[in-house]
Amino acid sequence: MYIIIVGGGKIGYHLAKALLDEGHEILVTEKDADISETICNELGSVCVRGDGCEAATLDEIGAGRADMLIAVTGDDEDNLVACQVAKHKFNVPRTIARISNPKNEAIFKKLGIDVTVSSTNVILESIEEEVPTHPLTHLLTIRDKGLEIVEVKILPESTTVGKSVKELSLPPESVLSLIIGKGQKPRIPTADTILQAEDRIIAVTNPESEEALRTALRGT
Amino acid sequence: MKVVIMGCGRVGAQLATLLDAEGHLVTVLDTDTYSFRRLPSIFSGTALLGDGTDEESLKKAGIEEADAFFAITQGDNRNVMAAQIAKHIFNVPKVICRIYDPLRRELYNTLGIEAFSPTTIFAQMLKEKLED
């Protein structure tokens, strides 16, 4: 495939490198003379100095026969225009724009850009994966046994409020060791202990069962 | 009429002043408050710090009720993007945009954006001066 990359910053550079390794024909356009020269020195004659939003530049670098254009400059508006010029003037079949402002995702879609990649959203998604919306706090890791002590807080809206411990489908590797109720003394849970809102439950579990434990204690 | 102007440069400030003097409701957006020094003290419209390519800033500027939107910052691409948002997302009835690059202007005209290129207009004007 012939792929044009607009913007020779870090993303553009590494993208070009990776796509060249995959055997594609690549061309980077970059406004800055020094950056452009560095790319040519390091990756071969694959960079042309110019403004990738200008039809004249895109014409010179053969956008007419390109299979794809990827705009990865740091400015959303530049990426939008590069993609639109490529699409409407040179009929490039596929255009991809990098966006910084996540709100632009919907706007770009509406304005005809095939794919948008929002670095902000990508990072946000990983944070959400890393920090579950129903948190469970790690208190201590018992390393040589592969166990950990965690705390799970029961919320007023948890579906397990009012249920007894024996009604919970706890994972076999987990043991509830302590319940600290609001304004109460800590108690050791038995099968008949009823869960209340604001209870803080200290449990021992292995890391694999963490998720199941959390679900069992807080419901869905 | 309610008018939103993006970019308070010489042209933006001048346009805002003219429209304001005629009694239109004018809001001027700029990413730098220093630009607002160009507005005269008698300007009775609103000057708002904000980026016209950002949906929220446009909403704050009252784009949803605007009758007209002008995109006249220094950046062609910013103008083009803001103009498209105004036209296609907020359905502003009259959207006008400045694009210095004549080739880009041509393309966006065909895409339904009313755009003017000062480059073409001024060069043409100078040429006509010579022919007078």
Next chain:
Amino acid sequence: MEFHKILVPVSGTEADGEAMRIACRLAKKNKAKIWAVYIIAVKRSLPLDAEIESEIRKAENILDHVESVAEEQDYEVETDLLQAREVAPSIVDEAVERGADLILMGVTYKKRFGQFSLGNVVPYVLKNAPCHVILYHQPIE
């Protein structure tokens, strides 16, 4: 100085002939190998392996010319026609690949924006060549 593998990039200027004559003279002593290469710069709007008739014909004429110059010198040269996106890096690449110990190229007096200019090929080759480089500069008539 002795050379064994000489690369003579030609570009169709008047300096090509004399550059080739010098190359032949330098080569004779050690029976050095001479390659005359012409590089067609293919525009990005075309694939690299596009066959551009007019360019190929022009290139062949130029290579024929330097070959005949070599024959006059009673020396045999190999000619090559190559295609690349950019001429200068391609010359350096060829020198590396063929293990050339000399690049000998002719230049003519050129002006760009009213100033004397070496163009962009010569400075790049001087900067990046892994071997000796000899420039033959053709005086203005």
